[in-house]
Amino acid sequence: MFTIQQLETWAKAVRLSLCVVFRNNLKSRNVLLLFLGATAFFVVVLRQWHSPSSNAKTAVQRVKRQFSNDLAAFNSLIRERFLPFAEKSNSPDSLKTAFLACRQAYKKLEPFAAYYFPATTRLVNGPALPEVEAEDGAVFEPGGLQVIEELVYPAFDPARRSDLVREIKKLQRELLRYTDFWQDTELTNAHVFDALRLQIFRIITLGISGFDTPNCQTAIPEAAVSLSTLRTYLSFYGSSKTEGFAALDRLFQQSENYLTTQSDFNAFDRAYFISAFANPLSSQLLAYQQQIRIQPFNEVRALRTDAKTLFDRNAFNPDFYTPNTSLRSNPIKVLLGKKLFSDPILSAGDNPAGGKRSCASCHQPDRAFTDGLSKNATLNGRNFIRRNTPTLLNVSLQSAQFYDLRSETLENQSSDVIHNKDEMHGSLERAALLLQKNKRYLEAFKKAFPNFSNRIEPIHIQNALAAYERSLISLNSRFDRFMRNEGDSTGKPVLTTEEIAGFNLFMGKAKCGTCHFLPLFNGTVPPVFTQTESEVIGVPIKPNRKQIDPDLGRYSLFALAQLKYAFKTPTVRNIAKTAPYMHNGAFQTLEEVIDFYNEGGGKGLGIQLDQQTLPAEKLNLSPREKTALIAFMKALSDSDSPVPFSSANR
Known part of the structure; x- marks a missing residue:
């Protein structure tokens, strides 16, 4: 069998030698042209046979x-x-x-x-x-x-x-x-x-x-x-x-x-x-794949198929978690949702004058969309809401919402909150009627929804709010810049030696990364990111108390023993801005949180909890290791605003 190089060398020699024949024997030209054409065709075929994409066809058999x-x-x-x-x-x-x-x-x-x-x-x-x-x-x-x-x-x-x-x-x-x-x-x-x-x-x-x-x-x-x-x-x-x-x-x-x-x-x-x-x-594996003409899949996934690394700025696509394609985001829809997010009209109920509370009342942008309270007050001010207010940053990058995972979509999440008598005590139907009477809102809905029938429906409100929440992708911390090899404008290291040590502890000895998964640092399981997990860790009513918080978590929805006191694993990103911590806001500082885990959770504290999923063994972290761990978690604070919606984010 000739190699492609041998055949090309031979063809070149033939072409040079035949130049003389062409000049001296015109009658032989047609035959020679046919011969050269056949040779050229054979070269092309052989080159194709030797091409990476052709070889790749047999590679599948070898993989198998x-x-x-x-x-x-x-x-x-x-x-x-x-x-x-x-x-x-x-x-x-x-x-x-x-x-x-x-x-x-x-x-x-x-x-x-x-x-x-x-x-x-x-x-x-x-x-x-x-x-x-x-x-x-x-x-x-x-x-x-x-x-x-x-x-x-x-x-x-x-x-x-x-x-x-x-x-x-x-x-x-x-x-x-x-x-x-x-x-x-x-x-x-x-x-x-x-x-x-x-x-x-x-x-x-x-x-x-x-x-x-x-x-x-x-x-x-x-x-x-x-x-x-x-x-x-x-x-x-x-x-x-x-x-x-x-x-x-x-x-x-x-x-x-x-x-x-x-x-x-x-x-x-x-x-x-x-x-x-x-x-x-x-990154190089993706580049090589494309070089040999094997393109990544063109489909919507949580982690984009063409993401070079897990830490690319636009590695994740929040629209993967939308209920259907008609509810995917667009820039106008995001702006409409942002306006609705701060409008108390959603809590108006039957009050034509408007409501008392908006989404932004509890999810405050300057507090990483939390409120700084263990538990916020109920709408009437006489009691407290059941659980701590979670951050909305990166809220769209999980398959279920709320601490008990009771909602699979952001659309359903907003409906739950709006109709909750302790939180907003509103009505989507009533809000839709009020918004219908507002010319500016009506025009905004027309622009945001291409197939709008000139009537605002509850799902339009829910989807606009969800679109805004899906725009709150914030993966811009110093840790992310370190992983993207982005330098510091001052020339200083992006992460300190202590922060790097803290990351290695987080992913190693301290075992944090076995539940708060890289790179989102929440409970959405990599590398396909289709399932968000809950854990039983035994949160007490107060730090170091041997009494578990009475909130039953997912067990309140599904009476299975394994789910008693089970709660969603939240994100650790922006944790320096989201105190107090845990579903009940029991821990005021990161030091208290680390001490709790270092003891082995509730079971390690002495709480009887057979179904605890957190290992009950002590971590034996030294004071220096605890400090490094906290330093790293603070490095997960975003250094700029959330990534705005763009076609690249769709």
């Missing part, structure tokens, strides 16, 4: 085969090594070694297992907590590697051998599901690169935080295995002769090499790893 081989190896490891040890061995070290080998075997599967089979993957490597489907009243027991980890660490108890064997056999059954599902999965090159980039984001947000390795703390070597796996898959799409491939492959190797030198989970410099390796990897 690689996953199948890794899955077979995982099954073999369990069958021939881990399960026999579990059934007979009395050596804790042998069990741990076999278990860690299984974890690394899973990491080779994770890019596509988590991408294509999330439900099964939860039973392979999900949290060791029951899964609750509240609306169906269903509770499913956990299973998989994290459940097994609790049986192997910190030390294996032979009395629980039968439990360990049972869990391993459950794991085997789930791996059989992978085998069946994978056979029926149709891969495309776009899906492959999508899965690879999401795995990099998964490493950043979940992997290196220890989210799935809470006891064995092998997150760092597992991240190295993940990157090695991604490098293997990438090798199917290029070679040293492919433009851009060598540099990307070298970066993967350097990243993996760096991780293999890191043996201490608590001392690992996550800030350096993300900024120096992970962010460049995700």
Whole structure:
């Protein structure tokens, strides 16, 4: 087989030698032209055959085969090594070694297992907590590697051998599901690169935080295995002769090499790893994908498919969470919503003169859209509202609203608040009638809603308010600038050494990042950001009190034991501006918050709380570490106003 270079060299030589023939033998021109045309056509075809996009067609088959081989190896490891040890061995070290080998075997599967089979993957490597489907009243027991980890660490108890064997056999059954599902999965090159980039984001947000390795703390070597796996898959799409491939492959190797030198989970410099390796990897992988003509998906997601990194200014799209496409934002709708947000007409009820309270009465822009109170007063001033006022900054980047997650959309959220007798005691129907009589408002609604029928309906009000809230994307802190490698105008470091140490604690020893997920620092689970979680942490009525706050949280909506005292995980962004803290506003300072978590939450304080999802073990943070942690959280304060709505944000 000729190479493309050999054929081009030969064709060039033929063209030069035939110039003489053309001059001396005119009759042969037609034949020679036909010959040269055929040669040129063959060159074009061969070039296409050698093109990256053409090679990529066969790469999918290699991806499919690689996953199948890794899955077979995982099954073999369990069958021939881990399960026999579990059934007979009395050596804790042998069990741990076999278990860690299984974890690394899973990491080779994770890019596509988590991408294509999330439900099964939860039973392979999900949290060791029951899964609750509240609306169906269903509770499913956990299973998989994290459940097994609790049986192997910190030390294996032979009395629980039968439990360990049972869990391993459950794991085997789930791996059989992978085998069946994978056979029926149709891969495309776009899906492959999508899965690879999401795995990099998964490493950043979940992997290196220890989210799935809470006891064995092998997150760092597992991240190295993940990157090695991604490098293997990438090798199917290029070679040293492919433009851009060598540099990307070298970066993967350097990243993996760096991780293999890191043996201490608590001392690992996550800030350096993300900024120096992970962010460049995700960015260059996207660039290489586009270079070989494999375009990212053109679909609306929470995290944009063309985001170079998790920390891009416009990485997130709030319209992903809108109920339907007709309710997506536009600039005029945002401005209308902003005006309505500060208008007490929404709390007017039956009072034609107008109401007493607007949305901005409690969600004050100069306080990061909070009010600085533990709990605000009820509308009549005789009591207090049930819960603390949460910030509205980045409120649109979550799949459910309120501390008890009772509303799936911002449209429903505003309706709930407006009609609540303690908060606004208004009526959307009544407000619509009053707004209809206002010519300026009527014109604004006409401009904001293209299919407006000249009649203001409650949904128009709800959607305008929601559009304004969706515009409050604020990811502009010094931490974000650090991750974007944006320098300081004064020449000073964007983050101090103490703040960087605080971030590493947040994502490591202090375990904050296993619930307040990077980069939003709320409970919306990366890297797909489709589910917002709640936790039971045991908030007391006051700091250091051994009495839990009586608010039942999600249990008030769904009487399931696992949801008793469960509340949404809120954002930590702008936390320096949003005191007091917790759903009941019990903690006045960040120092009190850190002390609470350092003790192991309510259970650590001595509150009887069997369903607590927060680990009850003490964190053993030193005074210096607590100070660094607080310094970092203060660095999450936004340095400018929220990103305004633009077509790039849609």
